[in-house]
Amino acid sequence: ERSYFRLIRSHKLSGDLHKCVEVFNLMVSAGLQWKEQTGCTMVEVYGKLGQIEEAESIFQDMRNRGGYPDVVSCNTMLNVYAQAGMPEQADQLFQQMAAKGVTLPDTQSYTIVMKAYGKAGRSRESMVLFQAMREEGLELDEVSYNTVINVCGGEMPAMEAVRLIREMQENGYSPSMVTRNAILSVVAKSGRMEDVQELFEDFTEQGSVDGYSFSIVVDAFGKRRQLEKMEATISAAAAARISSVEMYNAAIDAYGKAGLFGTMENGLMRLQSVGLHPNAVSFNSIIHSYGTCGMLTEMEEAFERLRVAGLKPDIYTFNTLIAAYGDADMPHASVQVLRQMHEEGIFPDEVTYNSLISAFEKAGDFLEAARWSLWKNQAGFSSK
């Protein structure tokens, strides 16, 4: 058991999730009974693969074996729901933990459920949990504060935000880099670019900016199509020798969405010229940009370039292609992409089904659209 666990863990660390599943299946078919640690790791692995049902089934096995899963396993399952954008399921498990009294939720449990609601745009529920957390007398650590800033910061009146930061400091957490970046990100999402600039300048003077800070600002300028300011920020990052793939990806996406394909491609070159390597996100942006304006040849070439770069397409890549062919009134090409996706071991998610349904609707094939809608439901996704 132990050596299987170690093998699974090392595959997980190197990011090869399919290998984890392989080893786990081997272990099961060898008749070995896995321990909670192993189960917990597999819950996380299946979650990252988007196979929520598998994760649930492992977790359920843990329950069936008598003793309730410990708080770590529960938190892992909660986090799978959070990542998958399933706040109700997370909350349900959370309630069960509290009700049964065997595995009381801890600070992390609360934090994860707050994040789950936050991701779903339901910051009100997150605030309620935050209050509950204080009433329970639970310790609020830096991560939980940062999470609150991230999910509720945008909705909070300025005064309340200031109070939160002060409370954080009183509890012994002076704003860390993560906290500063979370604030920067919240302000950036609100679209107040003058404030973003001012904050960023302050942070820069204080010498507390990192790769996250730069990409947050580059992305914010890019999304608002303030391309010259975006470029100035990229130059500043280069001068400070703090460049990241994410920063360049944000620029590539901005140029692509602005229809400036030459500059977009140039962004990919620049990324490489500073010694960075593009990732799937880089190509996904490019594929999307060509796809949405009907440049299907260029799109397919970009898909090919992704592989030539030694990268693997992910769920975003496939969903983007499916949507692009749908847009181009080629729903059967979309289905072809789905097959390819399946062959590569990637499971369709809700977006995949939505795109296929739209593809057939757009082509006027409502019967086929209805069938995909049915299949979507059968796969456990609710109707649109």
Add this chain to the structure above:
RNA sequence: UUUGCUACUUCCAGGA
């Protein structure tokens, strides 16, 4: 080193 926080990409919706 079995779990949680800040940056980039897909459908839909929303917001301006």
